[in-house]
Amino acid sequence: MLEPDSSQRFNTDVLVIGSGIAGLRAAIAARQCKAEVVLLSESPAGFRSNSAISRAVFATAGFRPDTGDSPEAHLEDIISGGRLLSDRRLVAVMTQAVSRQVDDLQGYGVNFVRVESKLHVGRAPGHSLPRHLSVIKNQGINITRPMRHYAAGTGIRFIEGVQVTRLLRDGNQIVGALGLDIHGRIYIIAAGATVLATGGAGRIYRRTNNAVGSTGDGYALAYDAGAVLRDMEFVQFYPTGWGEDGSKMCFYEGLLPIGATIRNSPGEDVMVKHDLGDYTMVTRDKLARMIMKEIAEGHGTDGNLVFDFSTVPGDKTQLLQAVKRMSHITGQDSVPVSPTVHFLMGGIKIDESTGAGIRGLYAAGEVCGGIHGANRLGGNAISETLVFGEIAGNQAAAFAGKRSVIVPESDAVTGINNLNGLIPGNRTGSLERLWLSLRKVMWEKAGVIRDEAGLETALGEITSLREQLDLTSITDSTELYQAAKLAKALTVAEMICRAAMMRTESRGAHYRSDHPEEDTQHWLKNIEISRRDNEMTLTAVPVAV
Template sequence: MRQTDVLIIGSGVAAFQLANKLRHDINVIIITKSMITETNSYLAQGGIAAALSDQDNSAKHFKDTLEAGRYHNDPEAVKTLTSEAPALIKALQQQGCLFDKDKQGQLLLGLEGAHSEKRIVHGGGDATGKTLMDFLIAYTSSHVEILENYYVYELLVKNNRCVGVKAKGSDQQVEIFAARHIILATGGCGQLYRYSSNAETATGDGIALAYLAGADITDMEFIQFHPTLLYANGKTHGLVSEAVRGEGGRLITADGNELMRDVHPLSDLAPRHIVSQTIYQSLSRGEQVYLDITHVKNFTARFPTIAQLCRKNHIDLTSKQIPVVPGSHFLMGGIKTDVIGQSSLPGLYALGETACTGVHGANRLASNSLLEGLFAGKKLAEWLNKQDYTWDLPHDIEGKSKKSELACLPNLHDIKHSMMERVGIVRSHNGLLAQKNWLNSFQLEEYRHVNLDAATTETITRFFMLVTAALITNGALQRTESRGGHYRVDFPCEDNNNWRQHQLIQRLGRRLEKQDEQTKIKTAT
């Protein structure tokens, strides 16, 4: 068993921001199931939102975030995030992070959907995630140990506190890590869907881990579908950033009609859920949708990553039309935490996309995700830097022996296709109920005492995907309204009287354990 002060699971912007902001006398281990560059953070094209221009201010950023989130956000969390955004960018600049600048040496600010001002900071044109992550990784000090290709598959809980994890290295041998503070920064769950912009690693592991350990989960029905994924040969091949539309790109049908002109006042820069639903409706009618880049100046120079992606997939850029479809992009829900990342399970924290602080509400405002990672990592580091690290970890943290094993599970194709068709961009009671019944047929709740030690990481991944899929499906079935990233054709309007509250999901087994404890207390008294 290995011991450390702080154990971080995941290797995106939130993980490295946290690690870099911790005191150097605090021992830190970062565990990632793949390579540190195989994350959504590293793939991020768009940028980081911050009110930095003379025409902009944090109040406008605050308002735009609430509007995009359909006012399901936690206003105080949004206010704190947007007010601290400029300082976060300036601090990175002072440390040497290279963001794009104009000819006068000022930050080059872009415009994206649902933003009222130009406030998107970029790096490397459309390679902001890579620019930021390369800087944070290079900035990492020797007090941080990085372990790649370690798959965390169980959280260890003793005396109602998370004290460790089980993980498998590339040799599939089980290793135990104990820590005073355990942070899940595992990203989202985009790979649950057939079409997705997400890295292959984004399979919802952290949410499933937290749920099975007894932590509260919330707002899982809110999935953001990005309107424009490159579509070729029947498959998606990566993201075409919203910034392209910010620079003049227009969504059109095959006959040249502008798709968004009469749909929303912001036209092609309408909130993502509106654009995604509009494209989906066209695709349902058999109409292919294209992103027309005729009016984007110097497209290849401004968007080198996207241009290379198009060439790789044999898209002729001289036609000025890029075929696109919407796909899963970001999870607004997740592990319920407070603003610094503390979950309902002592000792366990969550940051970034795997957490739900209420910042994003029902739909994330463009380029608020990298910002959230920077903000959340800094906030939790400030709190952890003040904690006492002298107390000893408990012994025998493995807990009780588990007997049951995973039964036959569906393949990845069936999981992804069923989620896309039934719990995707447009949802209905019948489709959601069919998906719930299908998921229930695998008796997932009976696996709360499952022994995963002998299972392969591929099997565990499918199990975690099913657990997370069930959380999304149940949340979507219970929310009988349409709001943000959750659209139900049978309830197409927002219900501001009854359904603006957050849906809290507590693991069934955990609730039963709590009830048993309460019964014992009552009996004893």
């Protein structure tokens, strides 16, 4: 059994949870405000996160003045791409501030792709103008690694290999966090302010290209602490995933423009078949839905369509080889593809200052909702992490000041008792089997194509898995670590399914086969989720215009 007296204890001004781009940017900003900063993460800081494995492309107006692009044009593209559900105030903050992040990144040692000494500016589908900058080799690690190195040089303290199991409260204020490592050690970190930057939850699905560990911890932590979440029904599926369980991305944004084709089992070009010829306007939600419909109608092979590269003309061979390298494809003239979970648009409801509605708690990055609405346009994820990461760090440092914070022992003990409650069970079970069952039902019943019956099945399975987890006997610290993560993942899965059940229309990445049309008359609303009297409560709130 875990005991409070054996815990490792730390005190800091600002605690940042998560070490992707958002977490690193928040930590650096807070440290530049002279705050003492602890950055805590499950993975080695800057590594094995969605940021680190990203393509390192982000959208920002201002680097192609000849096109007439502007922050306002960027904002309108986001609002349109998000099917009118984005928080316009948050989007305005991001589009106005993101260009200033380029100089900061270069100051951290990040190198961008250049053509004749000028920054190369590209364009992604759904964006009306070219506004995308790329980091060398299109690898996110070439952002996070220099950021980590810079952060370490400023005196930020890293605590790695620890998952947070509870945000600690003193009355109506968050005052730190309780953590657990794989060896069963308890960590109690007292903090004047806390920033959640824990990323997404793709790993609760069977097919995903998300990093290991991306199971939604931050959503569940915020929910348990009393924060409001929004838009959790909107899960983005990258249309052309490939490899084992969709772990890789076949870069359709680069392949379609040079003549590659996506074909079904009869050999039809599905872009032509579905009249999606203008690739610049084919957003991820539209293409993912089209591919899954083809597969569902029996026009796939082993659950996939085929991305055919043989149609690329000879004068595009060099470009083809470059895109194939980015997609980790070697040699093949075609690869089997189908959608894979890529990103969650929903998350913690924040204000323009990244406040999460509870004193002392801030949030940044994918763990937040509101910026992308019903669908995220390519390149906006890193833009979001940079802008709101900096804001969160600044705001957390200002709130923390130099105030002395003491974690109430009773709240820490409650968190430890909750972990101890996972240990006893009256039968032997397999946590791996429970994880597999969750991922399977989420993919099959809460995936690209949804309906009421499937979502009800998923919710029933989630309830059953929670009961089975309670009965499973935990025999060592590794199993306890996984059980704690699974408990949070089940909460996140329930949020997604319940919000998807409530939204009786199709919009953006949320497609209901039993409600296939967008219904703006009744559903120009955001679904907010909160915990009231220990019950999950959903409320539909009209979009703020």
